[in-house]
Amino acid sequence: NHFYVAADNKILKYDLNSYELLLEKELEGVRNLAINNEKLYVSRGDYDPKTFGPILFESYFQVYNKNDLSLINSIDTINGPKWSTQDIAIHNNLIYVTINNGFEWGNEKGFVGVINGDSDEYLWEIDLGENGKNPDNLMIKDNYLITVNNKDWSGSSISRISLINDEVVTEDLSELSTGCGTSTLRGDYLNYQISGGDSLYKFDFE
Numbered sequence: 001n002h003f004y005v006a007a008d009n010k011i012l013k014y015d016l017n018s019y020e021l022l023l024e025k026e027l028e029g030v031r032n033l034a035i036n037n038e039k040l041y042v043s044r045g046d047y048d049p050k051t052f053g054p055i056l057f058e059s060y061f062q063v064y065n066k067n068d069l070s071l072i073n074s075i076d077t078i079n080g081p082k083w084s085t086q087d088i089a090i091h092n093n094l095i096y097v098t099i100n101n102g103f104e105w106g107n108e109k110g111f112v113g114v115i116n117g118d119s120d121e122y123l124w125e126i127d128l129g130e131n132g133k134n135p136d137n138l139m140i141k142d143n144y145l146i147t148v149n150n151k152d153w154s155g156s157s158i159s160r161i162s163l164i165n166d167e168v169v170t171e172d173l174s175e176l177s178t179g180c181g182t183s184t185l186r187g188d189y190l191n192y193q194i195s196g197g198d199s200l201y202k203f204d205f206e
Helices: none
Strands: 002-006 008-015 021-036 039-044 059-065 071-076 085-091 094-099 111-116 122-127 135-141 144-149 156-162 168-174 183-186 189-193 200-204
Touching (some): 039 094, 085 144, 168 200
Antiparallel strands (some): 039 085, 094 111, 135 144, 144 156, 183 189
16 A cells, blocks of 8 residues: 655655655665565665765665654664665565675675665575676566676676575676666576667567
8 A cells, every 4th residue: 555765864654545745864976665564675875976985884675664654773884784775575574685896896795795684684695606796676587686786887698596596596687787677587588788779679688
């Protein structure tokens, strides 16, 4: 009956039918949102508009109550992601989040963090390797997590992570960057767009 919006420095909760704004929560650097049971998961990352360097947060992944937007858990950089996070996916009560450090030019990271959906414990990280840096979109297809990676912005790749054993296979998509958020699953295919381009590409998983 509700939908939620990440709006750069706020989390907004709306009535699904009337579009009435019900609640808002100030949160600098909010990126993506995902819901699991009564919890709202939030990824974080941002840059300083004056220095164009990254804003350093004490926590890059937080958990809120979806009903009243109260903070349940803030996973700090000692026990959780040490760099900015982006997309979130949920499978079998495990919460997956991409860690890309995408706001620090030249120091991009390539990990997927795994969180327990009951305890909010940060369990482990999956390393996407040198060719899987800067993951942006995160999707689930069959028994795989799919990430679309911008690497160092000079090219892009796609990583398939087995949900059974965390094995990672990464393939290059293009010598140009796919940019931010420009990919989606469509049946047996991945549609994606090159940053600044006007053509839509299709990747065949088979």
